[in-house]
Amino acid sequence: MYLMATRKRIIILGSTGSIGANTLSCVDQAPEEYDIIGLSTHRNIGVVLQQVKRHAARAVAVTGPIADAEKKELDKLKIAVFTGPSALVDLVRAHDFDLLVNAVVGAAGFVPTLEALEKKVDIALANKETLVIGGQIVMRKSRENRVQLLPIDSEHSAVFQSLLGENYADIEEVILTASGGPFRTTPAAELKNVTLSQALHHPNWNMGKKITIDSATMMNKGLEVIEARWLFDVAVDQIRVVIHPQSIIHSMVCFVDGSVKAQLGVPDMRIPIQFALTFPRRQRSDFPRIDWRTLRELTFAAPDLDKFRCLALAIAAMRAGGTAPAVLNAANERAVAGFLQQQITFDRIPVIVERAVEKHAFVSHPTVEDLLSADRWAREFVDRLR
Ligand SMILES: NC(=O)c1ccc[n+]([C@@H]2O[C@H](COP(=O)([O-])OP(=O)(O)OC[C@H]3O[C@@H](n4cnc5c(N)ncnc54)[C@H](OP(=O)(O)O)[C@@H]3O)[C@@H](O)[C@H]2O)c1
Structure with a gap:
């Protein structure tokens, strides 16, 4: 039958x-x-x-x-x-x-x-x-x-795939890779002069405008640290961000025995999306493959947290917990909207986000309503500041 x-x-x-x-x-x-x-x-x-x-x-x-x-x-x-x-x-x-x-x-x-x-x-x-x-x-x-929560973000899909068949208790470190965005090599002092079109020009990925700006400030990686903390039930200290400009290794997991598993592929979001759609199966696709004849190097560096303040702010908000990440997120959305509308300069984004997180009435164990009200407060606060 x-x-x-x-x-x-x-x-x-x-x-x-x-x-x-x-x-x-x-x-x-x-x-x-x-x-x-x-x-x-x-x-x-x-x-x-x-x-x-x-x-x-x-x-x-x-x-x-x-x-x-x-x-x-x-x-x-x-x-x-x-x-x-x-x-x-x-x-x-x-x-x-x-x-x-x-x-x-x-x-x-x-x-x-x-x-x-x-x-x-x-x-x-x-x-x-x-x-x-x-x-x-x-x-x-x-x-x-x-x-089942199936991550689509390429980094989290990579971690999720590296963890298949593994025990989450054996995770020593989750290693999130980051391209470093369009301003990876731009001196910090020049960030105030960068233009909208420079910020919207991501070296490896073609994405919506908001996440593209988040990648340029590295807030995106900060949000991903928070996302990884919850998805994989690891402490913030167990999450390491590594700059990997080629975006070929999408992320890795180091286990308690020192073994490291990674997931690789060309930077094409259809690969993690299809995996989420077909999980637990894999389905044949005609998406592009890595060309090992031309791939010359995979390089790594530590992120500069002084230059990319947004990444540091997101990690601090995660450590603070409660309503802090919700306020960080909403303040960032409004600050990014201000930059997209060319009302503020690029270097104001972290300043605005930091001020909102500092000023908000912190709730340590928020309900959904507390989170939504923190989000609303942060939007109004930033819109008054902009
Ligand atoms: N793009 C990527 O490669 C990528 C990679 C990893 C993770 N992500 C995440 O995926 C999510 C989507 O990113 P994206 O790049 O696809 O964004 P996008 O291109 O800007 O698309 C966003 C979608 O949400 C809709 N939308 C916008 N504002 C909305 C609102 N207030 N209420 C309801 N719907 C709204 C948009 O509708 P309209 O078309 O009408 O504006 C559009 O359909 C983000 O959370 C991002 O961080 C994206």
Whole structure:
């Protein structure tokens, strides 16, 4: 007797972004394996309309503003349309599905993750801000509800893959690699003069604007330290950041016996995304391979924490715990928005973030509501400062 293979039913939050679009191109590698239940955008309605049609999605969520003409186009789809600030949660709540791909940027990804945890649906997590804001609560809920959290971030996917078949108690150190971004060799004194287009020009990865700026300040690596602390249940002191400009080794784990395991590949997000989609299987792909004939060197260096203050601030916020990482994250989002709108210079980002973390009313054991209110406070604080 032949058993019909069941399709994996997925919802992709943030399908119009860099990770979202790459997720859909992974789906295109084996379309017969997936049912696209839902997609979402903030304001890119033209793109989401095309995605819905191409992938026969059953529902769509739009969190940002919608013009009347766009509303008409959405209505013509004759599928469920969720709008407004609660649209992502409404989409997750309304449907039965097997995997949530959370590819939204920023704190907006946090509450929908909590909703998927309540529904006991596995989560492929690109939205690192979820774990930065509420890592302790998210990890507790995922254990209680037996929800698998599959990291999409290439570093965390590398650590996750290095840990397959291993005992987490045998981790001595998690080694997160970092490209160093576009200003790796720029003298610290010149950071105040760097332009937006220089900051948006990442040497190895093609990503959304916010994470690209976070990579330039190295806040991204700081957020990833926090993400790793929660995903792999290690102390902050067990996480080492190493500059590796080639971005070929995506991260490593050193075990208690001194053995080190790493995961390598070309810098192409489709590789970790596909692994999260097909886990525990691997699926053949036509994604590019490392060319060992031309790869000359893999180099490593320690990060400069004085120059990249954001990395130091994130590590300090993690050590402080409580509401500090949520405030750091929200302040960073608003400071980065200010830099993207060319209202502040690049070197102001860490100054603003540090001030917000110092000034906030710290809560040591926050509830979800405490975290959301710390996030709101930090945004208002930074917007007054900018
Ligand atoms: N890009 C990468 O290679 C990469 C690698 C590792 C981890 N990540 C993480 O993955 C997440 C997504 O990154 P990305 O580079 O794909 O970002 P992106 O290209 O900016 O896409 C973000 C997605 O989120 C939507 N969105 C924006 N603001 C929103 C809001 N307030 N509420 C709901 N949805 C909103 C966007 O909609 P619109 O299209 O309408 O703006 C878009 O669909 C981030 O957490 C990032 O740190 C990304």
